[in-house]
Amino acid sequence: MKFGKEFTSQMVPEWQEAYMDYNYLKGVLKDISCFKKKNAPLPEVAATPNGSLKRRISMYRAFSGLQNRFSFKGSPDRTDNEDEEVILVSSLQQEGSQGHHQTMFLMSSEQGGEYEMVFFRRLDDEFNKVIAFYKKKVEEVKDEADVLSKQMDALIALRIMVDKPSIGMPSDQVMMDDDSTLSPGSVVPTHIRSPGGSHMEAIEEVEMTGEEILEEESTSGNRDKEKRNLMRFRPAPIEILDNVKINIDPATPISTFKNVIRTSKANSKFSKDELKKAEEQMKTAFVEFYKKLRLLKSYRLLNVLAFSKIMKKYDKTTSRKASKSYSDMLDKSDLGNSDEVNKLIERVEVTFIKHFVNGNRRKGMKHLRPQAKRETHRVTFFMGLFSGCSIALVAAIVVAVRAQHLLEHKDRDKYMNNIFPLYSLFGYIVLHMLMYGANVYYWKRFRVNYPFIFGFKQGTELGYKQVFLLASGLSVLALAASLFHLDMDMDPKTGSYETVKELIPLVLLFVILLITFCPLNILYRSSRFFFLRTAWHCLCAPLYKVTLPDFILADQLTSQVQAIRSLQFYVCYYVWGNFKTRSNTCQDSKVYKILYIVVAIIPFWSRFIQCLRRLFEEKDSMQGLNSLKYFSTIVALVTRTLYDQKRETFWKVMAASTSGITTIANTYWDLVIDWGLLQRNSKNPWLRDKLLVPHKIVYFVAIVLDIILRLVWMQLVLEFEELPHLHKKAFVAIVACLEILRRGLWNFFRLENEHLNNVGKYRASKSVPLPFNYDEDKSM
Template identity: 65%
Template structure:
């Protein structure tokens, strides 16, 4: 693999602009190479006479050159390197201090600019200096950030160790005192225990100070006796943690729940530090995650330093090869002496972080601690590909079998076909909506990986637990096999002539199937990607409890997905209606005609949009972002349009039709604008790419324009209901299902460009890490 591709594959995508622009510098070297080839071709075409005169002139001038001696040239054997003074100096690199910039700026002076093609090389070194200064400045800023974060983590560790001493009361001998037994105590006893240890610390410090003052007059024998006594008392290797730090911190480990949110709204929050094992366990877990994320930052920062140093080495060697000069040695010496090549701050922080984590969070087990800190490479399993292929083949075979069965048995002309479409088809269309959405998500994951969009970081997946497109396709194909097999089994149009009913087991297949899927989804056992299932459940719970939870990207992203699954949510309602109040043995129900069902038919469809409205209001009050208020108004109009369209579908009428069309038109325009301009970041008039945006991850610009057109067309599908358009050869239930599938496809297209825009925003702000909340808050005002 060429180094340019290797650099692109290993770099931190969010820091892409901070890396050395290797491809641009390589392009400048290609310009130099092309000029030299043209110059060599022009020189080879010089007339022979002119060349002879030129060479003779050189020979005549050489007769007046100083004589170097006969023995000096032969004194050194062949292959001995020449000294630096004998090398031809090509460049001079200087570190220039500039006002307002604390770090020096490196400038390279090219000494051969008067030669033919020197202006190309001069451009190369100027751009090389710009890239190097950019890299050094970024690296220095990031090292300063991790240094500050390391200081904060040190304070957090002091508070954690002090809290451990107060809560666990370890049996420790201090100044010969008797060991204390581990006993459970109340908060008052913990404070008194802490005060007692503090007095011992203070007395120990006074004794140490007295020892220091008398050290000058003590003899060597007295010092040895003192050391032996300290070793006897087992106090030499132990220094208790300063417990007074607990007076200056407040707890920050209360998880956000609906109850805690309501308490914060109704009454003042109590953040007093409580000395109990539950608080200690939560603090340890949160600080453990903070150390893991901090170590990941250090690893990526070290990789950044190494890759850029290697890139400068590669580009300078390429320059020497093209120009036949020896400039790389001088420039790389400067690179080694610079902050990028000489600073070992990151390596030392990594060593200290490893030692701290192993000691305090792995009980001294280095193998266990390093296995947690180091990233795990996710291996592709062959059985996933095998079963995905197997289930996909079975799904295709089942589709063919269903089509053949319908055609051979003339089920479409059967008198029970209309009853089947009204009652059985909605039961199985739910699985079709789920499988299609999973297929679109699998396609999104594939293209996100292909265009290097860091979707695990954006969604906040736990490292190594995110699902690849193969895993998603495996789940989708498995569900499709179960659903299609159930449909094939359910193609029974003949009822018992005596009881005038169908078989109970056959009619219960959809209910059994949906129960199995729900059981697997909520199963607490470590099967079927438990981490991803629980992540989905947690995000769904946050959506249900909106706006009581802080809104994160996975939460509103899932709510947006649910807005495209209105028909699937209504299918859940039909399950309850059909199996709870309908006569499923005879494939009939009357609950659809009740007013309660019609009311809930509107409510359940509006729930996802109301959730998004509440999430926008929460973000409006928290982030003070006025755009969230406009987004909330957009979802409010969407709810109004949905209610009016549903009422028109149920009751008809010219007034409802006009109102539904008016509100649907308004919400279509608002949603289309928000999709393309705000969520995708496109239609920028003055961008580098006309009517798109400055940065695009997909090389083919036509893809973006096609996505815009498709989004606009699919947004107009509501007109099918208003105009009463139905295909004559399809049942109205099938037409509604097709419209719902097109909306899912539109949402899948939206997902890719929405996350691409989010990724580019993170890149623009160099956000490559999760912000882990720390367990303790340090009080600035000690009087409070």
Template identity: 65%
Template sequence: MKFGKELASQMVQEWGEAYMDYNYLKGVLKDISGFRRRNAAAAATRKNSLKRRVSMYRAFSGLTNRLGSPGSDHEDEVILVNAVEQEGIIGAPQYQTVFLMSSEAGGEYELVFFRRLDDEFNKVLKFYREKVEEVRREADELSKQMDALIALRIVVEKPSDINGAQSQTRRDSAVLIEAKSHMDAIQEIEKSGEEVAGTTTMADQKNTRNEEEKTNNFTDFRPAPLHVLYDVRVNILPETPISTLKNILKASNSELKYNPAELRKAEERLRKAFMEFYGKLRLLKSYCFLNTLAFSKIMKKYDKITSRKASRSYLEMVDKSDLGSSDEVSRLMERTEATFIKHFVNGNRRKGMSVLRPRVKREKHRIAFFHGLFSGCSIALIVAIIVSIRASYLLQNEGSDRDRDQFMENIFPLYSLFGFIVLHMLMYAGDIYFWRRYRINYSFIFGFKQGTELGYRQVLLIASGLSVLALAAVLSHLNMEMDPETRSYKVLSESVPLILISLLLIITFCPLNIMYRSSRFFLITCAWHCICAPLFKVTLPDFFLADQLTSQVQAIRSFEFYICYYGWGNFRQRSNTCQDSDVYKLFYIIVAAIPFVVRLLQCLRRLFEEKDNNQGLNGLKYFTTVAALVLRTLYEQNKGTTLHVLAIAFSGITTITNTYWDIVIDWGLLQRNSKNPWLRDKLLVPNKAVYFAAIVVNIILRLTWMQLVLDFKISFLHKKAVVAIIACLEIIRRGIWNFFRLENEHLNNVGKYRAFKSVPLPFNHEVDRSM
């Protein structure tokens, strides 16, 4: 693999613009090489006025001078690299290269090369310095957090046998309690304005702290000082329903409770913070290594093309700069490893390193094998179903209208649910494939646990396995015969769809470590956050899942039909009266509106938290969608001219606003002044026609929902089939939307260099109360 491709494959995509532009510099070298070839060809056609080469007239340096001697160091010197201090910034110089051969023919090309090389190096160096300073600040904060955590451990766990420190620990705990009482007294004095008494109390507090620090000196063991807990409060964020309600009611208590539950919560938060911090250090070290290697590669290419020896001087400068000589990141990594192993895995190095450096998941051949097997079985079952329908003339033979209607009204909705799920999974597998192909960091954006995210092969395996079960059940239903005496079907055979959906739910909620448990629980957690909206803090996976559910309205209604059909219908005779029930009609509207209401509540939560007006407009969009959905459903149930006009009007408004929002806001396209006309400045798909095709397809598929309210008659299709086809087209549209939505999100992260999750720390360090 060429180095340019290797660099692109290993770089942190969110930091892509901060890496050395290797391909651009290689293009400049191609210009130099092209000029030298043209110059050599022109020289060969010229008459040779000299019989000897020009190099033979060069000054003789002597026979005794050896390579590397003081006299030869500057003989072939090509460049001089100078460090120039930036104005107002001490200790952060920029580097400028002086090309000494600019007067030669073609020297202007090489001069341009070194100018661009300096620009790239200074860019890389500036970014690296900023990131090192950032991790240095984070390391200081994590150190304070660890001091507070260790002190909290001492108070809560009261260690009794640590090198004879039992009595000292008790004295420290007593000192802490006494100090806390002093702090409470200070608060009361500050409220009453008694400044003199307050000064006295502060003096007592300082004496208490000095006394505690004196008693902390052990011969063999010195526990962490407990005074760090004086100014520490619990960091409570409105992320969960309880914390959100407390925040709304202003009843949030940030005082430390000194109990095991508080300790476990703090340990878990800090554990995650250390894992994220270590991941950032690893990528920062990789960033340093890849860029150093890139400069080495490009300089060696320059030497090879120009037959000069400039790489040694330039690379010596790179090695002496912060990029090559700073080992602060390596030291931080070592200290982070030692801290994590000691304090979070009880000294087990193997376990600690497996957590900090999870292994890359390998693709297993059996996944591809079973996916191929299930796919082949699915195709065979589809062919068998078609042949069975044609053979029995279920849909075409005279007198079979009643059987056809009975099947479409009662059995078809049961199995269409599985079709919607499988189709959505197929589209999701396609999204994953193209996200990986165009290096969209979907696992980071969604917040998947490293090493547990599903690849497209795993998703295809699940989809094909589910399709085999569903298609086999459909085929068995087609071949079932009614008992001529009772005119009913067998209970077990008619319960196949119910058994299948029950099996699917059992596997989804199974707590055992089988069938991608991490991914299943991630899905359940996001679904629970959607159900409890707006009590949970809204993250991208939550509203992304809610958007998926808005495209699964018919699947959600199929769940309602399951309850009605098997609970109140006569499933043994394949008949039901669900559509005639007012309660069923009411819930038919409610369950379809739930995903849109969830998105509305999520938008409102983000509007109040982030103060983003776009979230308010987005919420208004979902409100109009709910109105259009309700009116459309009421028209289907009751008909009427007024309802028809209102349904058409609201559906038209919703279609226009949703289409505009999809293309302009979610995808970031149709930017008039962008580098790519009517698209956006940055595109990951090289073929621009793909974006225009996606815009057209999105508009067409959005308009298909108007069929439900315009009520065009399609004589050769049953109404249930028309609804299912439109639902499938909406799922396809959502799959296309997913790719471009996440591409836009990825580019936004790249533009802000966001490559890590922000983990909330457990403690807040308050300022001195005397101030």
């Protein structure tokens, strides 16, 4: 792989604009090369045929090895300008703050020198851009390191307050009061920083003598020495907790209610539960901070390598020796010799291993640097196997239907009304998974950082092959079951169908639920639990703080209304219906009709409540408008369902009007707000300034498809002429599948827009809430 492609592939996607523009500089060098070729002098005709005399003589020289170890000053091959200075790099201090590097090209008078001046001018711009961004990020991590240091001081003081360790210290050094709590006045403070102290030094100094005590105990049996070591042990000052409030985000709906009811008073007692939650939050904060440091280190090294490569390419193109001078400047700059990030990385490793994994380095590094999943041929093999089996089963079902003339069977309606909805549920799920797998493939192809956007734990996100494997495996089970269940003939003796066959859909559903909730570490447990946790947050909205995965999943569920209604039908059919005769009467009951509306509006209601919570928390008026959009969708869904049940003119007019309003609102929101398109004054007319897909026609096709697919479900209200020989249940299923396809299309451009927003803000790591709030007024 060429360096340009490797350079692009290793970039932090959200920082892409802050990297050196290697391709542009490479293009400038290409212009220089073309100019030199056009203006190169014609070679003189050699007097000696079949090559020059110089080449023939060189064949008789002594061989001095594959590497040129010796150089002779009098060598005729040495060019005259080898030791001439080509560039002069200087650092200019600009008004305020950061140094500005400027390269002076000393041979601009030569032919084609203006091209090289353009190259060095752009090279300076790129270098100053990179170093300014790097310095800014270094200052940010320094400030964050100071915050984590203070958080660690509070955490260790909280550990002492809760655990009350005596660790064999003299009684006059650790005193217990009557309530058997550690007396704050009995602990000698150790949080004293030197003026030149670095950012994580306080963390390292908190438990100063842990290793020293063990080492000296093992080397000396002197009792007095052990006592002196114990006297030197100074735990973190508990007085820190006087100026600290524990800020633990509610993790359950019950704790949310407690947090609302509880008054804002200082904690008088600390529990082990609070300590455990604080430790978990600090552990997560350190992992994210370490990830940010590694990204910054990678950014620095990759840019240094890029500048080195482009200068070597310049030397090769122009036959000059300028890379040495530029490399010397690069090594002396903050980008080349800065070790602040490396020191922070080392200190974070030491701190994390010592305080969160009991000194187990292997375990600590496993948390800090989770290994990426390895692609295995097993996944590819089974994905291909299940996909082939699914295609074969579809063909077998088609052949069976045609051979047995099932479309003209007298019990066709009974089958479509009772059995088809049971299996259509699995079809909806498989189709949605296929669309998600396709999205993952294209997100990865166009470098959309979907694991970061969704908040997946590093190394646990599913690739498109894993998603396709799960989808094809489920499709094999569902298609095989439906093929076995493709029977419309009732047993004439018993007057019923086979019980085993009629229970197949219920057993299959039970197996799927069992796998989904299985606690064993099989079949991508981390992803399954992530899905279940997010689904629970959607169900319990607004009791949880709304995150992007929560409202994205709720949006997916709004496209699975028919799947949710199929689950309701399972209860109706197998509990109140007679599955042996494929009949049920519960669909005619008022309770079922009411629940038919309620279960359909659950995902829309969840999004409505999520928008209201975000409106109150973030004070964003757009969330208020978004909530109105979902409320209008709920009204349209209710009126449409009532019209489907009552078939009255009034409800038809209401359904058509409300559906039309919500269709226009949702379509506008899709294209303008969620996708960020239809911007008149953008660089790409009617699209947006930044596009990831190189072909603009893709966006216009997506716009048209979204509008058409939004209008398709209006067919259910306006009652256009249906396709001949197509059952109503099948038509509803087709419309539901088209909505799932529209949602899959929406997903790609929604996350593309989210990714570009992160890129615009250079947001490559998530912010983690910290457990402690310092009261600055009291601490001063």
